[in-house]
Amino acid sequence: MKSELKIFNTLSRKKEIFTPIKPPHVGLYVCGPTVYGDPHLGHARPAITFDILFRYLSTLGYKVRYVRNITDVGHLENDADEGEDKVAQKARLEELEPMEVVQYYTERYHTFMNALHVKSPSIEPRASGHIIEQLAIVEKILKEGFAYESNGSVYFDVERYNQEHQYGTLSGRVLEDLLSTTRQLEGQTEKKNSYDFALWKKATPSHIMRWPSRFSDGFPGWHLECTAMSARYLGETFDIHGGGMDLLFPHHECEIAQSTIAHGHGPARYWMHNNMITINGQKMGKSLGNFITLEEFFTGNHALIEKAYGPMTIRFFILQAHYRSTVDFSNDALMAAEKGLLRLMDGMAQLAKIKAGTSTTFDVEAFKNKCFEALNDDLNTPILIAHLFDAVRIINQSVSGQAHFTEKDLTSFTELLHLLVFDILGLAPPENSGSKSSETLDGVMHLVLDMRQQAKANKDWGTADQIRDALSALGIVVKDSKEGATWEIK
């Protein structure tokens, strides 16, 4: 399938036409969650961003292998000697086996990603399952002379690397600057330079998660897993590497350095980074006290949230902003998004009610082109959604006879909208709307609305309004139209 998909490549800081290495195959690697805590809003952004990419590439006819890792080892709490594996630290606090914690939060992550309609990746490898691959890379880099052993740990020699290659190409950093800006932490005497990073870390005695190696009983460095697992499942060169902007430096920079030594070149041709999420204009962070988990969002059980917001509202809200912009979560913005989504979904439901005519007053082909133009322009979902609202207007006009479609155009219009809204954007009507209700409820509602219709026919406005008001109190909105009444649970 031909496409003019352009994506913003962080490497060049420009939009580039996407050309896969071996069409129709596309290799996509995205940094996944560290499963030591409940999934939060921050996890939703990259998951949804790259879900759209995954879905769209698939729509374009590519055979995508999407690899998104689960980090269950290796991320240090800090860079110092006494640093310990995040997972292990949490486990000790709760007196659980580390893998118990991993299991629990991995399942939580999956549950909430499913709720957000984030498709499962093709492969979801775990860092703990790839220690051998990671150690092999450590050996390779040591052999090439770009790493050194120190007190049971192995560090990447950034200075040496920078002599032959350029360190900082992705993030635009210069090594000399890093010298002055890198934090000096206690116990860094093992490292030659503060900017060197660990490939293998010797475990402290209290450290539960550890693996034997010829250097020490320890665990792999924080950046190594992605290098090892992406190479294993996608090859040493693959198409797209994605992740949050906060991972740009040092994580992705280090991946490039490791890969350059181990494989002779950087891992990916295109690097894509989604921007961060803010809460009321401020970065979300545990230390800032504005940390909101997805569960809290879905239940409304958080001080900063006025009400519960459904997964589709959050998905829609995120898609209403471009993935490279920050998106600010506030109650006003979320409520606006919720209503907007409802309007869009109403429109989709109305689509089936359009009666085909003898002529078409809407240029379906031009509309289609506009929509794909938006997607092709670095996944510009806000523009796509703006077009979709134009379509909603056309749909509503058609239902009331102010716009028309031929049978053929109506079919292609309907198919196009289903493709865009459901398949590519991955949206769906809110969980408890009329369309998804039980047959029993449908039957009851049909009866009730019939009775109201009877009352209206008899000009018994009191009864008609009583029915409407009582339903409204139950959260069921009655919508009258010339064709009769429909209903919807709010």
Next chain:
RNA sequence: GGUCGGUUGGCCGAGUGGCUAGGCAACGGUCUGCAAAACCGUCUACGGCGGUUCGAAUCCGCCACCGACCUCCA
């Protein structure tokens, strides 16, 4: 301090050297028994100061403010 990014109408949020973004809210109208929904219309904004240009919110410079990264982070 270094690097990078942002500042758009009541709110959110796109975009671009001249041509309506879109959503939410508000207001007016049509429809309706009355409403709601829907439709039509109104609200015409781009931080400040200079500069380039026939023309800039869009390019350049300076200033102000905000934020991200530089430390685990999505």
